[in-house]
Amino acid sequence: MTATVSFRPDVIVIGGGLHGCSAALHLSMRGVRVLVLEKDHVARHASGVNAGGVRQLGRHVAEVPLSVASMALWHRIGDLVDDDCGFESHGQIKVAESEAELETVRARVAELNALGFTHEEVVGQDELRALVPAIADHCVGALVSRGDGAAIPFRTTFAFRRKAIALGARFQEGGTVTRLARKNSLWSVETADGNRFEAPVVVNAAGAWADRIAAQVGEPVPLEVIAPMLMITARVAPFIKPVVGATGRTLSFKQFPNGTVLIGGGLLGRAVRDENRTELDFSQVSVNARTVWDLFPCMRGATIVRSWAGIEARMPDQIPVIGPSGTEPDLYHSFGFSAHGFQLGPIVGRITADLITGGSTDLPIAPFSIGRFAA
Amino acid sequence: MFRRLPEIETAANAAAQAISFTIDGRPASARAGDSVAAALLANGITACRNTPVSGAARGPYCMMGVCFDCLVTIDGTGNRQGCQVRVAPGMAVETQNGKREVER
Amino acid sequence: MSAPNPKVDFDIAVVGSGPAGLAAAALAASKGASVVLLDEQAEPGGQIYRAVTETPVRDRKVLGPDYWHGAELLGPLRDSGAVHWPGTTVWSVARPREDAPDGHRPLQIGLSRNGAAAMLTVRHVILATGALERPFPIPGWTLPGVLGAGAAQVLLKTSGLVPAGATVMAGSGPLLWLLAWQYLQAGARIDAILDTTPKENWRAALPLLPGFLRSPYLGKGMKLMLDVRRKLTVIGNVTALRAEGDGALKSVVYTRNGTEHRLPADTLLLHQGVVPNLNLANATGCAQRWDGQQRCWRPTTDAWGATSVEGVSLAGDGAGIGGARAAEEAGRLAALDALHRLGRIGREQRDQAAAPFRAALDRALTGRAFLDTLYTPAEAFRVPADDTIVCRCEEITAGAVREAVRLGCSGPNQAKSFLRCGMGPCQGRLCGPTVTEVIAAERGVSPAEVGYYRLRPxxxxxxLAELAALPKTDADIDAVFKH
Structure with a gap:
């Protein structure tokens, strides 16, 4: 390709989602020459169409240290990518609809406190009403993470790409990686459009397709391809600031500053990854709508203008694969974020850059080792 | 601005076809078979809402349900396509002038 | 009629009751298939024959004989036994499920009727969604008082309404001339017609004229245009247009031979042809292609209207613009093919029955190339200047789209994610063709390369209330991929 003929990358990143773009950015910030290979276009799948939640709330304990570190980057995201990414921090709230659910969230906070984390707290009915006046009367309390928020996914991923490019990274879009092989300490990466690229180091950030890359180096992973569904309403007058979820059912609910309300939370449609296609399951969309009907009576007359699903990777233990390959040197994985990778984007790119440029990272990534799936 | 063809206005059954409804609380008249959007235009109202994006005035544009510019509140339900709903006796039609305007 | 029962099973659902849908439903049902005809409007006819059963315009010379032909399609529908559900909005057609247990692949149709949503299970779907007016993005086209000529024609057909006050029509294409002619018959006032047909189009179209003159239907259009030109002020070679006014239209400014002129106007009726109304086909997953001659996207179909999605066919202008007579024949062909696919008639029987319809279709399409070439809108009206709004819902300008391209958005879907163009309630119907062409022009590539919005149900x-109350059907696809 003319764009890359004179460009000898130090690192090839496979996948132009948020994690690929973040790795490219952090590497570029350190003077590393990066080439990102994206089979479609940047942010085409999960990174561009997710709910945009920037959430520490309710995370797997293994992810909490990374999530807390990433949150610090989010609060200064403009410094990192020269764009505020539409990030706003009005907290995230997980509503308890019964005393039993409230007990569950109390136990959660106790668990986190014991580990030394204090970002989550339990609030009672009055404070819940103050935070979310529109919430249904039956809700008794909530789990709250006040520093959390939401951003605009496509804009965010696009901003990471643009800043990476400004710092020297190259992006090659429209060619699926078909072959990955290492010879004489050099990776050779071939794409379906007939190109071949070489670099000493490769990052596998191929999202829902990352298992295919891993399989090429002899480390198959039990990656499941999922299609979480979302729907959005026409603009309504602003009535809610925080992002709201539920303890006992699947929900992610938030209003954008422009007035549209995004409803999701992870109910699944069907992904057809070889065709880049998803199919919606309206019986499940209906379940989602019913939850909103129950929790936000004011939304009953709202109109739904669009629904969609993104293609994502989910691991059996619901946490990602981050870190070096178990079979090959100079290959690093960053995938399988299991429908909650958006908030981790800024930090995991930094971790990957740490690993590549310094051989280690100060964040605890052992739980994310690909070795956990080794036979 | 639109007017009814004289052959229809003077037809013997014009009175029988008349429908009384309200636009922003004021009494108005339409003909059976009119859509709400047509009824607004027949009553001299070309702008039926302000956009929630910039506040600009809009009126019916396509009359076939594809442009969503004729959105009005009908009997209390907002964002209805005026060109897709037939006007009915006693119907309360409200223009959405600023009502659904939100910050941006 | 009672609300649709989600358990009701039809062999064939026809979506849209314009000429294609009416003919398809009538033919399929007359051969014994159970057929439901779903249509958003309260009365059959589509846009071309809108209100043909009940128009208050009873003087038949006003709307003209081509309009009244539509009434002839209603008898066969009534006699066929097809079930007609007017006032029904179809919002989703789900693709066949690859792993349906009993071998055949039903389709699920999401619909709304009388404020309630339901899913309908059928074996075959014929989409007859027709056309919509091609976007005509000029500065000020969002002002109240500016309407599509097609919209004005709907007002005439359904309500006997004609413009009052200063009225300007602008653009090109058969419908513009037809409406002007109908206004003439009705005695309505037209102050001027601003003809934007590019001069060079006549040169390009001339070699195709003989085919056009052979057309039994289209030749009439020429006579009608000449009639209008004789009786009304027609200003040709208009190369730029804008609508002006503060909160409502006040004047129309046009450029002719490099000079700007201003006309006071209360109403401006814009038209530059029609394009397939393809949102439902697109959202259903039907492949589509760029038609360079008609300068629009059209779903890919075979000679029977079958799309890339098994069990889904298209008939009429929704599959590419051919006009009402062609649509009718295409509807019959799609119906025959559906009957064949459902095992009701053999291949030979299908082909035999199709012969007269195919001949009629060919006749109806004679001369179409001349019209397409003559009425290809000028680039200035397809690829507007920076300050022109292209996405009416989100108020995104052509300049913003170009800026997004410079930032790296290479197609409509990235522009949509980045700018929100096409994200409003119209779902790109009023901006899609423009956004494709603006991006293509900015990148210097073909529209085919930049693609079109991926539309979703x-x-x-x-x-939300309809969705929350959606009845759960036994054809629930949970079993396939529930986690």
Whole structure:
């Protein structure tokens, strides 16, 4: 390709989602020459169409240290990518609809406190009403993470790409990686459009397709391809600031500053990854709508203008694969974020850059080792 | 601005076809078979809402349900396509002038 | 009629009751298939024959004989036994499920009727969604008082309404001339027609004229245009247009031979042809292609209207613009093919029955190339200047789209994610063709290369209440991929 003929990358990143773009950015910030290979276009799948939640709330304990570190980057995201990414921090709230659910969230906070984390707290009915006046009367309390928020996914991923490019990274879009092989300490990466690229180091950030890359180096992973569904309403007058979820059912609910309300939370449609296609399951969309009907009576007359699903990777233990390959040197994985990778984007790119440029990272990534799936 | 063809206005059954409804609380008249959007235009109202994006005035544009510019509140339900709903006796039609305007 | 029962099973659902849908439903049902005809409007006819059963314009010379032909399609529908559900909005057609247990692949149709949503299970779907007016993005086209000529024609057909006050028509294409002619018959006032047909189009179209003159239907259009030109002020070679006014239209400014002129106007009726109304087909997953001659996207179909999605066919202008007579024949062909696919008639029987319809289709399409060439809108009206709004819903200008391209958005879907163009309730119907062409021109590549919006259901907005109350069907696809 003319764009890359004179460009000898130090690192090839496979996948132009948020994690690929973040790795490219952090590497570029350190003077590393990066080439990102994206089979479609940047942010085409999960990174561009997710709910945009920037959430520490309710995370797997293994992810909490990374999530807390990433949150610090989010609060200064403009410094990192020269764009505020539409990030706003009005907290995230997980509503308890019964005393039993409230007990569950109390136990959660106790668990986190014991580990030394204090970002989550339990609030009672009055404070819940103050935070979310529109919430249904039956809700008794909530789990709250006040520093959390939401951003605009496509804009965010696009901003990471643009800043990476400004710092020297190259992006090659429209060619699926078909072959990955290492010879004489050099990776050779071939794409379906007939190109071949070489670099000493490769990052596998191929999202829902990352298992295919891993399989090429002899480390198959039990990656499941999922299609979480979302729907959005026409603009309504602003009535809610925080992002709201539920303890006992699947929900992610938030209003954008422009007035549209995004409803999701992870109910699944069907992904057809070889065709880049998803199919919606309206019986499940209906379940989602019913939850909103129950929790936000004011939304009953709202109109739904669009629904969609993104293609994502989910691991059996619901946490990602981050870190070096178990079979090959100079290959690093960053995938399988299991429908909650958006908030981790800024930090995991930094971790990957740490690993590549310094051989280690100060964040605890052992739980994310690909070795956990080794036979 | 639109007017009814004289052959229809003077037809013997014009009175029988008349429908009384309200636009922003004021009494108005339409003909059976009119859509709400047509009824607004027949009553001299070309702008039926302000956009929630910039506040600009809009009126019916396509009359076939594809442009969503004729959105009005009908009997209390907002964002209805005026060109897709037939006007009915006693119907309360409200223009959405600023009502659904939100910050941006 | 009672609300649709989600358990009701039809062999064939026809979506849209214009000429294609009416003919398809009537033919399929007359051969014994159970057929439901779903249509958003309260009365059959589509846009071309809108209100043909009940128009208050009873003087038949006003709307003309081509319009009244539509009434002839209603008898066969009534006699066929097809079930007609007017006032029904189809918001989703789900693709066949690859792993349906009993071998055949039903389709699920999401619909809304009388404020309630339901899913309908059928074996075959014929989409007859027709056309919509090609976007005509000029500065000020969002002002109240500016309407599509097609919209004005709907007002005439359904309500006997004609413009009052200063009225300007602008653009090109058969419908513009037809409406002007109908206004003449009705005695309505037209102050001027601003003809934007590019001069060079006549040169390009001339070699195709003989075919056009052979057309039994289209030749009439020429006579009608000449009639209008004789009786009304027609200003040709208009190369730029804008609508002006503060909160409502006040004047129309046009450029002719490099000079700007201003006309006071209360109403401006714009038209530059029609394009397929493809949102439902697109959201259903039907492949589509760029038609360079008609300068629009059209779903890919075979000679029977079958799309890339098994069990889904298209008939009429929704599959590419051919006009009402062609649509009718295409509807019959799609119906025959559906009957064949459902095992009701053999291949030979299908082909035999199709012969007269195919001949009639060919006749109806004679001369179409001349019209397409003559009425290809000028680039200035397809690829507007920076300050012109292209996305009416989100108020995104052509300049913003170009800026997004410079930032790296290479197609409509990235522009949509980045700018929100096409994200409003109209779902790109009023901006899609323009956004494709603006991006293509900015990148210096073909529209085919930049692509089109990926549209998603619901293709028409539905309320949260409808969705929340959606009846659960036994054809629930949970079993396939529930986690």
């Amino acid at each position: 619901p293709v028409k907005p539905i309320t």
